[in-house]
Amino acid sequence: MTIDPKTIDSLAEYLESAELEAREVVKITDAHPQLTLDDGYAIQAAIRARKQARGHQVAGLKAGLTSRAKMKQMGVEVPVFGLLFDYMSIANGGEIRTGELIHPKVEAEIAFVLKAPLRGPGCHVGAVLAATDFVVPAVEIIDSRYENFRFDLVSVVADNTSSSRFVVGSVARGIEGMDLRTLGMVMEKNGEVVAMAAGAAVLGHPAEAIAQLANHLAARGEEIPAGSYIMSGGATEAIPVAAGDSIQVRFQDLGSVSMRFV
Numbered sequence: 074m075t076i077d078p079k080t081i082d083s084l085a086e087y088l089e090s091a092e093l094e095a096r097e098v099v100k101i102t103d104a105h106p107q108l109t110l111d112d113g114y115a116i117q118a119a120i121r122a123r124k125q126a127r128g129h130q131v132a133g134l135k136a137g138l139t140s141r142a143k144m145k146q147m148g149v150e151v152p153v154f155g156l157l158f159d160y161m162s163i164a165n166g167g168e169i170r171t172g173e174l175i176h177p178k179v180e181a182e183i184a185f186v187l188k189a190p191l192r193g194p195g196c197h198v199g200a201v202l203a204a205t206d207f208v209v210p211a212v213e214i215i216d217s218r219y220e221n222f223r224f225d226l227v228s229v230v231a232d233n234t235s236s237s238r239f240v241v242g243s244v245a246r247g248i249e250g251m252d253l254r255t256l257g258m259v260m261e262k263n264g265e266v267v268a269m270a271a272g273a274a275v276l277g278h279p280a281e282a283i284a285q286l287a288n289h290l291a292a293r294g295e296e297i298p299a300g301s302y303i304m305s306g307g308a309t310e311a312i313p314v315a316a317g318d319s320i321q322v323r324f325q326d327l328g329s330v331s332m333r334f335v
């Protein structure tokens with residue numbers, strides 16, 4: 074930690090009010106170039122504390138920047154971990170109000186729900202699969218609070234990894250007999266295919282993203298609790314959306330996830 078608790082709190086307030094007011098801000102490392110990755114996670118934890126103090130609950134966990142397509146698009150080559158809150162959840166087929174967002178983009182993701190806790194260090198794909206209750210298809214709507222959606226590793230971690238909204242599909246399947254590496258995803262925007270990928274785009278196997286999250290938490294003395302909903306990260310690059318757009322992602326074996334931006 075290179076900064077004092079007061080600075081952590083003021084940067085958490087800076088970023089969280091930008092989120093709540095749908096207002097873009099200058100990235101935090103411009104004024105604080107000495108910030109470390111641990112500082113970034115401390116700011117993210119302070120944002121969680123602010124939301125929980127207002128009665129919000131953590132609805133899930135996420136990994137991001139887990140595919141080459143995403144890393145290349147954002148210029149950050151290290152996976153990041155963030156939090157999903159109750160108010161970010163939108164029903165499948167539902168409407169997303171763009172007036173509440175800055176410059177949203179959508180991502181197709183495979184999400185895991187656990188039946189047993191996962192604790193690192195040394196967590197691996199096999200341990201994740203053994204602890205998985207079922208997988209569900211999901212779309213994440215990310216919305217960096219930073220100008221022009223541009224950031225560095227520390228800044229995006231502090232900004233709760235751009236978490237904004239998420240939509241979960243209604244087909245839940247146990248992983249028995251499924252190969253998540255070859256599971257295909259096709260994203261359509263207004264009826265046109267705009268992106269496609271297979272599960273292996275995420276770290277070779279999407280369960281690897283969950284394993285890395287468990288190992289990340291272990292370094293902080295935490296585990297992923299049983300029952301957790303966890304998103305493994307966008308398999309393709311993220312696609313910008315605006316009011317009037319419809320998104321539908323078809324997942325092989327898992328049905329489809331759709332939403333409209335209004």
Ligand code: OOG
Pocket residue numbers: 135136137138139140143147180213215216217229234235236305306307
């Ligand atoms: C950071 C969040 C990335 C993903 O799935 O890769 C993410 C960003 O790109 O704004 O959620």
Ligand code: MG
Pocket residue numbers: 135136137180182213215304306307
């Ligand atoms: Mg994502």
